[in-house]
Every structure is written in structure tokens, then in C-alpha cells.
Amino acid sequence: MERGDATSTRASSATQITIDRDRNQLPRPGPRSWFISAPTSCNTMFSRSLPRLAAPLARQFTTATPNHPVFQLGRLNHVAIAVPDLAKSTAFYKNVLGATDVSESVALPEHGVYTVFVNLGNTKIELLHPHGEKSPIAKFLERNQDGGMHHICIEVDDINAALAKVTEMGVRSLDKKPKIGAHGKPVVFLHPKDCGGVLVELEQA
Numbered sequence: 001m002e003r004g005d006a007t008s009t010r011a012s013s014a015t016q017i018t019i020d021r022d023r024n025q026l027p028r029p030g031p032r033s034w035f036i037s038a039p040t041s042c043n044t045m046f047s048r049s050l051p052r053l054a055a056p057l058a059r060q061f062t063t064a065t066p067n068h069p070v071f072q073l074g075r076l077n078h079v080a081i082a083v084p085d086l087a088k089s090t091a092f093y094k095n096v097l098g099a100t101d102v103s104e105s106v107a108l109p110e111h112g113v114y115t116v117f118v119n120l121g122n123t124k125i126e127l128l129h130p131h132g133e134k135s136p137i138a139k140f141l142e143r144n145q146d147g148g149m150h151h152i153c154i155e156v157d158d159i160n161a162a163l164a165k166v167t168e169m170g171v172r173s174l175d176k177k178p179k180i181g182a183h184g185k186p187v188v189f190l191h192p193k194d195c196g197g198v199l200v201e202l203e204q205a
């Protein structure tokens with residue numbers, strides 16, 4: 001069922017949600033299931049976005065207990081760009097665009113990348129270059145030989161709560177547990193196919 005079908009199949013949606021809540025479980029993860037499954041934490045948002053739904057259904061949502069801890073989304077930490085030539089791309093931001101706060105190249109073998117951070121003040125650009133033969137960005141660079149935008153990183157205040165919520169809503173994370181990312185803080189990556197075609201990194205701020 002697509003999001004636009006919600007009002008026309010109101011009765012079946014309500015039944016589904018009630019069954020899921022009563023079993024204390026949510027619908028199985030699957031493509032786009034998080035648009036329609038309305039887990040308990042989104043109940044207020046869901047009911048606001050469909051104000052014409054019957055009032056008893058909205059009240060039923062707001063009294064339910066979330067199955068996961070609550071977390072807050074923060075600012076955009078960085079936009080990562082995979083590049084075939086790290087020195088050349090660093091020079092572009094430094095010498096052509098005039099960036100003044102540019103880090104040295106740092107090897108992160110546990111992530112299979114070298115990174116350079118270009119600090120713009122309001123956010124950062126992370127230049128990524130493959131490190132080692134099993135780099136997770138190698139295939140990406142094979143497909144995008146001039147380089148390209150690889151992921152975005154958004155801060156959260158509680159990475160475990162964020163991971164629990166996205167998992168509950170059917171979004172695949174690429175690791176079962178958070179890893180320590182480029183800033184020495186826990187991170188998780190979310191599958192680009194579940195995030196509108198963009199690889200999304202969440203970082204605990």
C-alpha cells in the first residue's frame with residue numbers, strides 16, 4: 001500500500017496498527033514500509049498529517065508507548081565526497097575555492113579510507129579516498145571515476161536510540177552496532193536504498 005492510499009483503506013490500516021501494537025511488534029522491514037507503518041513514536045506526526053482520520057484512531061496512537069528510546073536529530077556534520085586523487089581535490093578546496101581550514105590526510109584503515117576534512121564553519125566536506133584493497137568506496141569510485149558525493153552525515157544525540165528506531169521502522173543499517181567514526185564518535189551507516197538513494201551516516205554528537 002502506498003502512502004496516498006491511506007485514507008481510502010482507513011479501516012485496514014487501523015486494524016494493522018492495532019494488531020502490531022498489541023503484539024508489541026511492528027510490520028516486517030521492507031521497501032517503503034516505513035512510510036505507512038506508523039510506529040508508535042511517529043503517531044503524533046502521522047495523525048497530524050491525516051487530520052481527517054477518525055478521532056478514536058488518533059487517540060489510540062498517542063497513548064501507545066514507543067518501543068525504542070527517543071532521540072533528537074542534530075545538524076549536518078559533513079557531506080562526504082569520494083575522490084580519485086586526494087591531493088588534487090584538497091588543492092581544489094584550498095587553492096581554488098580558498099578554504100582556510102583544511103586538515104591533513106588521515107588514514108583510517110578500519111574504515112578502508114583516507115580522509116581530509118574541509119571545515120566550512122556551518123558544516124564540513126569530507127574527502128574520501130580508498131585505503132587498502134577492501135575499501136568500501138572502491139566500487140563507488142569504479143562506477144564514478146571522476147568521484148562523486150558518497151554520503152551525508154547527520155548528528156544525533158543518542159546513536160543507540162537512533163539505530164533502534166530506524167531498524168524498527170524498516171530502514172537497514174549497514175552495521176549491527178555503531179562503529180567509531182572519523183571524529184572518534186560512534187557512527188552507523190544506513191543503506192542508500194532505504195534513504196532515497198543517499199548513503200546516510202548518523203553520528204553521535
Ligand SMILES: C[C@@H](C(=O)O)C(=O)SCCNC(=O)CCNC(=O)[C@H](O)C(C)(C)COP(=O)(O)OP(=O)(O)OC[C@H]1O[C@@H](n2cnc3c(N)ncnc32)[C@H](O)[C@@H]1OP(=O)(O)O
Nearest residue numbers: 108111136139140150174181182183187189192197198199
Ligand atoms: C570514516 C567514516 C566517517 O565519516 O566517520 C567514513 O566516512 S567511512 C566511509 C566508507 N564506509 C562506508 O561507506 C560504509 C558503509 N558502506 C557500505 O556498507 C557499502 O559501501 C554499501 C553502501 C552497502 C554499498 O556496498 P557495495 O558497494 O558493495 O554495493 P553495491 O555496489 O552492490 O551497491 C548496491 C547499490 O547501492 C548503490 N550505492 C552504493 N554506494 C552508494 C552510495 N554511496 N550512495 C548511493 N548509492 C550507493 C549502488 O549504486 C547500488 O545500486 P544499484 O543496485 O541500483 O546499482
